[in-house]
Structure formats: structure tokens, C-alpha cells
Amino acid sequence: MISAWTKHLKDPKDVEKFSTALLGDRLILRRLKELLQEEEENLDKLDRSAKAFEDPNWAYKQSYNNGFRACLAMLKKLINLDQKDKQ
Numbered sequence: 001m002i003s004a005w006t007k008h009l010k011d012p013k014d015v016e017k018f019s020t021a022l023l024g025d026r027l028i029l030r031r032l033k034e035l036l037q038e039e040e041e042n043l044d045k046l047d048r049s050a051k052a053f054e055d056p057n058w059a060y061k062q063s064y065n066n067g068f069r070a071c072l073a074m075l076k077k078l079i080n081l082d083q084k085d086k087q
Contacts, residue, residue, distance in 0.1 A: 001019065001022065001023070002077075002078065002083060004078060005022060005078075006018055022081065023081060026081065029081065032075075032079055033076060033079055033080075036072050036075055036079075037076075039068075039072060043065050047062075047065065
């Protein structure tokens with residue numbers, strides 16, 4: 001897991017306790033990842049719709065969608081407990 005999960009803890013025992021609890025919640029995190037994936041798929045559908053280009057504010061909406069995608073990617077990275085920080 002990446003260190004962002006435990007960087008707020010100073011005591012190694014607290015780190016271990018928190019890590020154990022987090023790893024025990026993999027089922028919940030897996031479901032959260034599925035929900036985030038559904039949101040991303042909904043964005044894909046919107047982006048590929050020709051109707052989206054009919055709106056004169058299309059560029060602003062696209063910018064918003066890009067920011068939302070970045071947020072989804074960040075959340076999926078955080079809940080992926082199998083990865084480590086890259087040095």
C-alpha cells in the first residue's frame with residue numbers, strides 16, 4: 001500500500017494497526033473501485049456523444065470532465081492496496 005494511508009501516524013504500532021484494518025476492508029475498497037469505474041464509463045459515454053458538442057459551453061464541460069477523470073484516477077490509485085510508492 002502507498003504511504004499516504006499511514007503518513008499521519010507516528011507510532012509504528014499505530015501504523016501496523018491501521019494497515020491491518022485497511023487491508024481487512026479490501027471487499028469494501030473493491031466495491032468502491034467498481035463504483036468509480038462506473039462513473040468513468042459514464043463519462044466515456046458522455047464524451048463520445050455527438051450531442052455533447054451541440055452545447056456552446058462544450059469546452060468548459062470537457063474541462064470539468066477532465067478534472068473529474070483526474071480525481072477518479074487519483075482515488076483508484078489510493079484504493080489499490082497492492083501497489084507501493086515509487087522511489
